[in-house]
Amino acid sequence: MPQRLPKRPGIVLASAQCVKLPNVMNKIAGYALGIALLGSAHSQADEGFWLPQQLDANSPLLAQLNLTAQERANGLPLPQLNQTVVRLGRCSGAFVSASGLLLTSADCVADYLPQDAAAGLNNSNRAAEQPLTGLTAKLLLQSRDVSSQVQRALGVATDAEDKAARLAQLKTTLLSDCESAADIRCQLVAEHHGLQYRLEQYRRLADVRLVYLPPAATDDNSSGWPRYAANYVLLRVYADDQGQSLAYNAAHQPLQSRFARLSDTALSEQQLILTALFVGQTRRYRPASELKFQFDSWYPQALTYQQQMLQLLRELVPAGSERSLRYGALLTQVQHQFERQQARLQQYHRSTLYNDKQAAQQALAQWISSSPVRQQLYGPALQQLESLLGQQQQLALRDLVLDYLQYARLPALARELYQLAQLPDNERAQAASQFSPRLAAFEQQFDARVDMELALHFLGQYASLPSALRVAALDQYFALNDGFNREIVKHKLSAIYRGTGLTRAQMRQYWLGRPASDFVQSQDPLLSFTVALAPALEQLAAQRQQLALQLEQARAAAMEVVLAYNEAHNIASYADANGSLRISLGRISGFAPADAVWYQPFSSLAAWQRRQGQAQVTEATPAIAVNFLASNDSCHSNPSGISFNQQGELVGVMFGAVPANLLSGWQYQAQTGRTVQVDARFIRWQLKQVGQTAILTELEHTAATAQ
Template identity: 30%
Template structure:
């Protein structure tokens, strides 16, 4: 019944809407006529089949997207998606973040940062029936959460019985549907090429989320497997992976109004949030998060000067903090200036009226909507405290100690009963995180972050406080003795051994009693907080179990109502493979301002100052001055385009996604959105929703004329 309702809603809405929607591949047959009318030239059925071209050429990096572009496992993604690996291989003496990197041979390629993986989706199965048939009405709260968790684990364990695969069960529409996704897990990933920072991060935080843009946001990885062709840990004897298919790279590119399609793994959107949830997000949560991010950025910059070893260790963390700080800034500005809340309020009121107009609808939907409202109000009771403690987690020694002690407890249970993240399947990732810390940690920075958020915490009212936390740090009220607190922290950092990788790894496998007997102050903190942490987690599960009853029923109401309004019906992004499509086009962000959809290398010269973040490399500027653009020019602009705009519907996680033309040739890489449309995570606006792409012509030109990457160009199949 639910599947039929979704299909009907999709069919009704497919004719009368803009290019909105992040579509699951199985939904695309219903959109074939729309896709063909817009410019899709390949068989529409091919983009519903995960094991055929072009879908099996698109891969996940676990937070970003990439795609295979050669039969030797060469994969292209964004520079900012490979940033952690570039930073991991950088030192103050050999700063690849600044100079860039190019491996001329396979032997010169560098290991990506610990834990880097490439995931190739091979199968998606609807398991809604298997889960829902086990969920009786009597299962409520934490019991319901635990039952869903148990069923997920069982499905995953069965899926992962075949070695070399990583599986997950994802909920769609708040739990209305569940899908089991099976991915080939490639464990040996190597850095092949990254342009200089003055190309890959040209414009930096100043230009982030802005248009016009002139950023060469691309880098290359290579996937390796054992000699038997199966996934294997890093080994010098491993060989390049032969992908089932790969994308051709277009040197012709696109022009204005051309059809484009993006395939990728968008992270998360919240377009179906209630009006209450939306208001809380923009009036409470985001302002606080933005402030805490900006404070953390300033702390790190103050303590770790530019160019220092400490700064290099934190560059990737800084980039992530800054990216979303500006994201939040744009979201807040759009919300305050626009009508998002008013339209959400109006839509919700219209839906409520539609429900009340029919006794059957009222009986079916009204209780769930009322329940959802009550749960939403309950969920924000300790919102500020939880945010502060989350940012306190950027002090890595404290958060690492907690994870290690939790691992000791979980290891006493049968594997199937362990918490997600601590099962045997998670041990490799767990160890990789402990290793990564070595290249992203400085004790002085860590200490100052902890001190900063402890001061924030101390100002919370009594009902927001955590007794065990107060006791451990000696916090008895708002009037904190900062000198004594700082001395306590300094003593802890002097005595702890968790800053040493060997010592961190040595705690893996130790018993609960070993932790309780430890004199390491960070371990003592973890022990002191454990019962409280577990109680908080269980309270969260109780709440999520209640949401698991209310949210799916509320989403049924939303979907049914949207069908009557001829609105598109697609699930919010949740990190799974999606397809979105549209056209190359500019936009008008405000009165008397109109943006064309292309920037060119001319803009690089105009912006270049020689100083970060506009430090275009001299070799690039010389190549632009020489004007040798043959083979990469835009036919109208008569020069090399750098970035272009389209109205495809994307979000975070889509970074690195291949942008394809109607023939499924790679014409660009999606890497950003525009500040005016950034509120698209909660509210799609066809006039302002624009995605920013690196033009394939610029990438190829830069590689040939400035970086000397002839070996990689030769490896690709380039359409000229």
């Protein structure tokens, strides 16, 4: 069952054959990927997911950003950030004491919190700090450029498939050498689709415990402004006497950590702040043609499927029925997905994103056409764009409906069981053990009639695809070659659902871990259908993989073109985000959401107290902001980060963004793109109000020690 949108392909500005471009590769480390395709003429302090090494004191980038002379003279506190910031899934946290005290957004740990934390957890001593099972923090120890080593190994590859195989082999070697201890984890990170590679080494910290959660960590205004959210949480990392934190152990002691001082200085408008964040995949460099496909074809089609599914579920799953217990979560999930995508589509139609992309590509095309040499070097690459991108877009529409077919859980389960069956004997038992909890939960999420109706509906949607995009084996089984006959398809589905043993928990458990030969010999109609369809699905997977490899190689060639353009125009910029640590520079700043409207950048403590129903605010109420707006770059789907001032003090916890940020994965909006953060001074004030004297003492002792 699909839990997220299918991945979309990237910009293709070059053919699969890479061309050697003069004097480009040596610019990557200093400037990273350019912004030519963003439609922006100049770099700004606000825009950009910068690698830490791009912002060091000797970087030429600093002179090109929108910093004042005094800000450049003061420098950036990168060493403090690098030593204190940790990764929590896709979120950021930071150590704020020498005893492993960790500050992050409450949203980041919501899935790990114990049930009694919902009303606020007020621990007065460390013995009461609760383990958060499954939550792991990762502290970045080292990021090393290994581009030369990787490129030498890949330089002898004969084609895209050979290159991928060599990269996989080299990755295994690099990670094996890097992970020198039990608590060390490493990853090979590709920038610019493989023009540059970095080997990142992290310390894994798995004994993480809950220290304090505010009683009301979220507010009732999830998208607008002003906001008054106490959206933060304090955790603590524990470790053994060797500093290792492999798993929870009651004998562990608080980790001795480097830390950032929690600021007690008021923020001011236009103040420069730095946000450390681990942003997932962004799409800032996608071409106008792909953007148009995404928002004019793919999103509308996905919304149509979601709307149809919602209508079908509401008809089949009446409120208060037994089925509503099984499908209530799915209904809510699809409804939320529909609302998010609809809002994103509406925002797109109000934006200038497509026109900006077109203008940027025209500038690139004019630069190429103005030189016969550039035409020869870069022209053939651009000519391949529509062919490769057109292939992918057609497959994407087919794969979209196939993904929604997986909401029919029983056929999807049969495919998963058969995939497990095809594993080698020594791997199958372990995989089956890991799969068993999902199988146990299947009974509470499945109803045969609802499942069959979902399969019937999306088979009808699949049948409307052009014949060239359909799967011959699927068409043949359901007699779709002459069109979709609902009665015929329903009859065949009914025979499958009536005849299969997988509708019973005992038989599902029986088939878990059975060898593939048993599936082949089975007379179960669903298993027979699954085995018959498997070769066609494997062929589709191979087709996707081959195209993905070609596209990745083409994107790398495209990035070389963009880098050449940027070098010629003295543009310094950043690579698309990919989950690694990035630094975003921004300013405390309000914005105008509409004509004659101006949002101030601070929501006040006095207003927060009135919203809480507290006594009349007096002159003694401190002038403290609860939340503030900042222009730091972020991705709307993952607005998590920790912000610092130029002294390296922690000033805010980023937890959200305004509605105008909905398209921030595609483009930074300087005028309206704002993140929402909890002010560090409010955190201090609230801890005092709820009597968290032990935490405050720890923070103050930490601050005094640091000084």
